Amino acid sequence: MRTGSPLTPPWRLPILVRVTSSPTPAAPPGRLFEPIDLRGLVVPNRIVLTAMVTRLSGEDGVVNAPIVERYARFAAGGAGLIVVEATAVHEARSGPLLRLGDDRFVPGHRALVDRVRDAGPSKVALQIIHFLKIARSGWRQTVDMLGAAELRGIVDAYAAAAARTRAAGYDAVELHMAHAYTLSSFLSRLNRRHDAYGGRSLEGRMRLATEVVLAVRRAVGDDYPVGVRFDGEECVKGGYGLAESTQIGLRMAQLGVDYLSISAGGKFEDAVPKPGEPLYPYTGYSGDRTMPAAQYPDGANVYLAAGIRSFLRAHGHATPVVAAGKVPTPALAERILRAGEADMIGLARALLADPDWPRKARRGHDDRIVRCVYGNVCKALDENFRQVRCVLWPKDAPHAPTAHPEDVDPPTWPTDGDLRAELRPGGQVALAWERAIDPFGVYGYQVFRRVNDGPFAHLTSMTARRHVDAFALAGNRYAYHVRAYDFAGLRSAPSRAVEVAVPEDYALGDGVDLGIGPVGGADGDRV
Ligand SMILES: Cc1cc2nc3c(=O)[nH]c(=O)nc-3n(C[C@H](O)[C@H](O)[C@H](O)COP(=O)(O)O)c2cc1C
Ligand code: SF4
Structure with missing residues (x-):
């Protein structure tokens, strides 16, 4: 059936709806397309869309149609697990960011989940986040400014948001403990508190995160997957590295967390201030490490996931570990899995550039993947609170274009390319x-x-x-x-x-x- 003419712009073609009766092409040999079980949730392959804010929401934090379509497009591409962008557990204002600090936000998330399920085979999780206050003057709240009631409030807010995540129909919830945000700042070696939640011991630094995991588990029940994302290395002077992140991983595994997604850096401590703008935690070296640009090697942060995974395996824990950070090709993803460096591969920008990366890889069409060039235009859009899109998309496209079903011939040159x-x-x-x-x-x-x-x-x-x-x-x-x-x-x-x-x-x-x-x-x- 024709779904458009050659003149229909490809981003206006309908996002493909899953056709369950058509035969699934045989999975190519290899680990990337093996399913994985997360506490009974069978994720159909090892490709994870790691959380990536879209800045498509309004200041109201409500899920809207463009956000729903963005995630439907990802699902049509076949990623095993889609982690929907960082969503605030509390009511603090922070520009365009999704929210789940109240029941009124649940219907929007439910619509998103339903649409993702219709559009593809992906399982869908929500990343939930708490962040501290920050002002245009350059002032920012730090963890040592929080009193006991505020700590209790953070734990309760995570638990309530996790319960809403489940009520909205998500398959799993992911707790954001990475980068510059509240739980990460408690885990940090730069945590300056001197009390039981403080920087004198790793146990103290992990206390709030531990309380959050326990409260979330109570809120969602024993049959619901809970993932945690944290930094394998802070990548700032005096920050922690693998010696401590392996211990954080151990604690999370012992608490029964169902997967660990390993990121890096993204800290306020080395962020570059811009007069009159709130500090953006990805402007310094540590921010480079979160979203490694073209000048960094492929798989720049894989050693962190590998280090944590091997530590866990040596200590009897089988908790799946997600590696992320500039993994451009299926060949590299496969190599990481085969080497036992990770159980799942996190892709953010590679899927923004081409959401069909998983589908193409599954068919052995690696050469048809539209490759991210890691120039970080998307990151700059995020920094400036502008809608996140890929520089490779056609100018007015709201999401990555969909191929016309009759487009089976490659482009040709009028002469020889005239290079x-x-x-x-x-x-x-x-x-x-x-x-x-x-x-x-x-x-x-x-x-x-x-x-x-x-x-x-x-x-x-x-x-x-x-x-x-x-x-x-x-x-x-x-x-x-x-x-x-x-x-x-x-x-x-x-x-x-x-x-x-x-x-x-x-x-x-x-x-x-x-x-x-x-x-x-x-x-x-x-x-
Ligand atoms: C625009 C943008 C927004 C992001 N938002 C989040 C987020 O909400 N939560 C998170 O944990 N990581 C976030 N990240 C980091 C990605 O999840 C990912 O870890 C990072 O980009 C490295 O993976 P990649 O090389 O596949 O892009 C974001 C990255 C980008 C580029
Ligand atoms: S804007 Fe650049 S870095 Fe971001 S997804 Fe597109 S090609 Fe990759």
Whole structure:
């Protein structure tokens, strides 16, 4: 059945509804598509959409239609577990953020859960959060300012919100104990309290988190999965690392927490202040570590999940552990699972860029995945309280586009891609190419680069038809080609290759020899 014409913009196509009668393609060998049991909740695969605020709600904190559609789109892509964004357990104001501090918020969440269930096979959890006060003046409340009644209030608010989470129909609740927020700040080595909830001992720092887990368990019952997200490393001077996060993991496992989702950093202590703006905890190095950008290695934080998991296994606990942080490809995800470094793979930006990542991986179509370029435009939108979206989506699309069902042919080039390269002063290579053709629309372009005689590797992706590569060094050759991709992720043939040879005296001026010597010849046009 046709669901639109080639002229229908792909983001206006209906989000695919699950068709239960169609045969499920055989799972490829490997761990990524093995189900996992979380206290009786069977999650169909090991891919977790980790919580990611959308900033789509109003200041009222009520679930609205755009939020529902955003999560339906994720579900259509086939992630095993969707963790819906951080949702406040209390009534404090904090810009556009979901809330569950009162029964009046429950119907909106129920509608979200129902829609997600209709749209795909995913199980759906809600992340619940408490945060302290923060002002534009730069002032912020810290854990040592809280009195006994406020601590009691935090525990009660978590328990009540967890009960509402269950009442709304979510399959699980996740307690946010990571980054800059209240429970994380208690766990922190920088907790300055001197009482029983204080920084003198790890037991003291864990006390509030322990009370919250126990109260939540009482509120939701023994047959309901409760997950916890915490930092494996604070990534700030004086903060804790694996030596203590393994102990936090141990306590959570002993309390019967059903999965541990390991994050990193995201602290106020090293955040960069902006005059007149409330501090955003992801602007310093620790924030870089939460959402590692392109300059960080793939799987940058996996060692934290691996360390906690191996500690738990050595101490007799089988609690599943989620690893997250720049896992771009199914191949890397599979490697992490096979190496026993994690039980589930957390993806946030990779799924924002392409919610169909799981579906494509399941079919062995890894090359059709629209790859996140980790430039963190989405993070900047979050920082500025603007609606979070991906820079790779079409300009006016409210969520990632859906492929037209009849889009089965890849884009083509009118000629050969007409790729041109210009070497600019300062070691930049400016690339430009022609517009590709596809009856259902071209979605974007992938740029590949080869250094000297090495292999071509994906450099970046974009919707524009030009790119400046600022990483060309004197005395080396850089070859490029470009491939266009459509909304189904189908890729054109590579454009013609162009090679740029950067002269050896380019770095320091005429006649200065770096001693590199000739680096050989290659195919493609030479600039
Ligand atoms: C825009 C944005 C919002 C985020 N919001 C949350 C959140 O609400 N709760 C949370 O625990 N982590 C949040 N994160 C962190 C992600 O869950 C994830 O741990 C991080 O982005 C690293 O994974 P990735 O490399 O797959 O993106 C957010 C990340 C981004 C980019
Ligand atoms: S905006 Fe950039 S970092 Fe964020 S999901 Fe899209 S490509 Fe990835």
